[in-house]
Amino acid sequence: MLRPRTTxxxxxxxxxxxHVLLVTGRMFQSVRRYALAAGITDxxxxxxxxxxxxxxxxxxxxxxxxxxxxxxxxxxxxxxLGYTILVYVxxxxxxxxxxxxxxxxxxxxxxxxxxxxxxxxxxxxPPTKLVTVGDPHELDGLEVEMxxxxxxxxxxxxxxxxxxxxxxxAVHKGSGLDFAAKRVGFSREQAVAFGDGENDVELLEWxxxxxxxxxAHPKVLAVADLVCPSVDEEGVAQVIEAYLAAPTA
Numbered sequence: 001m002l003r004p005r006t007t008x009x010x011x012x013x014x015x016x017x018x019h020v021l022l023v024t025g026r027m028f029q030s031v032r033r034y035a036l037a038a039g040i041t042d043x044x045x046x047x048x049x050x051x052x053x054x055x056x057x058x059x060x061x062x063x064x065x066x067x068x069x070x071x072x073x074x075x076x077x078x079x080x081l082g083y084t085i086l087v088y089v090x091x092x093x094x095x096x097x098x099x100x101x102x103x104x105x106x107x108x109x110x111x112x113x114x115x116x117x118x119x120x121x122x123x124x125x126p127p128t129k130l131v132t133v134g135d136p137h138e139l140d141g142l143e144v145e146m147x148x149x150x151x152x153x154x155x156x157x158x159x160x161x162x163x164x165x166x167x168x169x170a171v172h173k174g175s176g177l178d179f180a181a182k183r184v185g186f187s188r189e190q191a192v193a194f195g196d197g198e199n200d201v202e203l204l205e206w207x208x209x210x211x212x213x214x215x216a217h218p219k220v221l222a223v224a225d226l227v228c229p230s231v232d233e234e235g236v237a238q239v240i241e242a243y244l245a246a247p248t249a
Contacts, residue, residue, distance in 0.1 A: 001034065001037070002034055002037065002038055003234055003237075005234045005237045006234050006236060006237040007037070007038050008237070009236070009237040009240040009241055009244075010038045010039070010040065010240070011038065011039055012240070012241075012244055013240050013243075013244065014039065014040070016244055019042050019184050019186060020038075020040055020042060021040070021042045021043060021044070021045060021177065021180055021184070022034065022035050022040060022044050022045065022046075023045040023046075023049075023173050023176065023177055023193070023203055024044075024045070024046050024173075025046070025047065025048045025159040025163075025165060025173075025197075025199050026046055026047075026109060027046060027047060027088055027091055027093065027109075027111070027128075028044065028046045028047070028051055028053045028058075028060075028091050029091050029092075029111070030046075030109045030110070030111060031044055031046050032044065032053075032055060032058070035055040036055060036056075040055055041055060041056055042055070042180070042184055043055065043061060043180045043183060043184065045173065045176035045177055045179075045180050046176075047088065047128050047129050047167065047171075048129060048155065048157070048159075048165060048167045048171055048172060048173060048176070048199060049064075049167075049171045049172050049173045049174070049175050049176025049177070049179075050062075050063065050064045050065065050066075050128050050129055050167050050168060050171045050176070051063050051064075051091075051128060051176075052176055052179050052180050052183070061179075061180075061183065062176070062179050062180075063128070064167075064168045064170050064171050065125070065126035065127060065128050065168065066126050066127055066128070066129065066130065066154065066166065066167060066168050067126060067153070067154075067168065068123070068125070068126040068127075070150060070153050070154050070166075071087075071123070071126060071127050071130060071166075072120055072123065073150075074130055074146070074150070074154070074166050075087070075119050075120060075123070075130065076120065077146075077149070078130075078132050078142075079096070079119070081142070083132045083133070083134050083142070084099045084101040084102050084132070084133050084134070085119070085130055085131070085132050085133075086102060086105060086113075086130065086131040086132075086133065087119060087123065087127050087130055088127050088128040088129050088130070088131075089123075089124065089125060089127050089128065091128075092112075092114060093106065093111050093112070093113050093114065094113070094114045094115075094116050094119070094122070095113055095114070095115055095116070095119075096115065096116065096117060096118060096119050097115050097117070098113060098115050101133040101134065102133065104133070105131070105133050105163070128167075129165055129166060129167040129171075130165070130166040130167075131159075131163055131164065131165050131166070132163070132164040132165075132166075133162060133163060134162060134164070135162065136161035136162050139158065139161070139162065139163075139164045142164060143156060143157075143158060143164055146164070146166070150166075152169060153169055154166050154167065154168070154169055155167045155168060155169055155170075155171050155172055157172075157198050157199040157201075158197065158198045158199065159197050159198070159199045160197060165199065172199070172202035172203075173195075173199060173200060173202055173203035173206075174202035174203050174205060174206030174207075175202070175206075177191070177193070177203060177206055177207070178206060187208075188206055188207060188208055189208040190208060191206070191207040191208050191209070192207060192208070192209045192210075192211060192239075193206070193207035193209070193210050193211065194211045194212075194213070194228075194236045194239070195210070195211075195212055195213075195216060195220050195224075196212065196213045196215065196216040196217065196220060196231060197216070197217055197220065198217045198219055198220065200212075200216070200217075200220050201219050201220055201223055204220060204223050204224055204225075205223055209225050209226070210223060210224045210225050210226075211224060211225065211226045211227070211228050211236075211239055212224035212226075212227050212228070213227070213228055213229065213230050213231050213235045213236065214227055214228065214229055214230040214233075214235065215230040215231055215232075226239075
């Protein structure tokens, strides 16, 4: 959950007339509660940018699902290697069967998981995204293998060391924020983006000014314009506070 200092910084930024958008790999139902708790009414960018949703009404303003052919190919390939794969359809989470990995993932995000049996027999439509859960070192190797196999056909990135995610090739956090920014009414030159995970690279590259927390993935640190204190020190809140306290020209 958002810590009090970070929530207070978000509230202060919004009171100063600054748009605050959450941009995440998480599913909408998982992140919506945080947006509402912080009083955020701007669109939420989720599912690695595949969905942009209205935090207040829940309406999907943008939805770019995976191509079904590639989704089925990923499911078959990953299951053949013995990994648990999670499938997102209509903002719900589905698995073939419950496993320790799926239970840990669902518990981490406070989600209900729906076991459906054979995923390829069940899959009713193109999913929003797929996630593979496993050992971080093993997933590093799987990421390299899958990127080579699906080059140009899918967006593939790690959100956390033990989560490897698959989405439409038209999707990343930068493209999702681009859509949301046009809807809200600000330019990329006006945007300040914060990130820590590998899947934040495109987000920081899109924004006019990119900030990485000190404990961010090396790829994120490499593209950042500024490195702020770590997540444990609520570095994002510190940057917002400093900006709001700075004298105006």
